[in-house]
Amino acid sequence: MTAGTEASATVDGHVVLAAAELADVPLAWPVLSNRVLAEGHVATFAEDDVRTPDGGTMSREYLRHPGAVGIIALDADERVVLVRQYRHPVRHRLTEPPAGLLDHAGEDPLAAAQRELAEEVGLSAGRWDVLVDLFSTPGIISEGIRVYLARDLAPADRPDGFTAEGEEAEMDTVWASLDDLLDAVLGGRLHNPTLVSGVLAAGTARLRDGFASLRPGDAPWSARDALADAGLLPG
Known part of the structure; x- marks a missing residue:
């Protein structure tokens, strides 16, 4: 494949992405509930309950940060x-x-x-x-x-x-x-x-x-x- 290839291909059973496909994609699974666990000087410690694509739920703790x-x-x-x-x-x-x-x-x-x-x-x-x-x-x-x-x-x-x-x-x-x-x-x-x-x-x-x-x-x-x-x- 060359850098100008527009779409992915399957080679030896593996999906090989084209150059144009090498990009992270913004995506947000639905948040069912959000809790602020702690407020810090720089970051906020939060917990979300998230709906997964298969219809299940998961809980994730994370820090919100200004960058x-x-x-x-x-x-x-x-x-x-x-x-x-x-x-x-x-x-x-x-x-x-x-x-x-x-x-x-x-x-x-x-x-x-x-x-x-x-x-x-x-x-x-x-x-x-x-x-x-x-x-x-x-x-x-x-x-x-x-x-x-x-x-x-x-x-x-x-x-x-x-x-x-x-x-x-x-x-x-x-x-x-x-x-x-x-x-x-x-x-x-x-x-x-x-x-x-x-x-x-x-x-x-x-x-x-x-x-x-x-x-x-x-x-x-x-x-x-x-x-x-x-x-x-x-x-």
């Missing part, structure tokens, strides 16, 4: 700026890209990424592209993440009113080459999902065509739109 952005900021020498931050749920100090929450359903993700890059590492970028969109842990949390590639870096002032608190107050800023990060990810030494997905996407895009085929920074984010339509984002 986030992350940035693989790459300089002219193909070094990536990183922070090292303590993450209490996993009891690790993780090496991570600059990243942050989206504050509300209507917040522009590119503007949020630009803010986080300035807040966390004191940088701005002249060029922004989308590396990858993902659901961080779709079996338990509704968090969608967009990871950007930021280039043409320059120093920037921290936004007015920004104060590092909690874990952020203990972060430091470091740099590493993209090649060394790829080795560390594939070697199982780095675990932050935004870093792992962003670094692998950046390495693939660089090898494929030197980043030429990446989506622009303001590209539509259809998965997040679907979350908003399903009422899974804060107002």
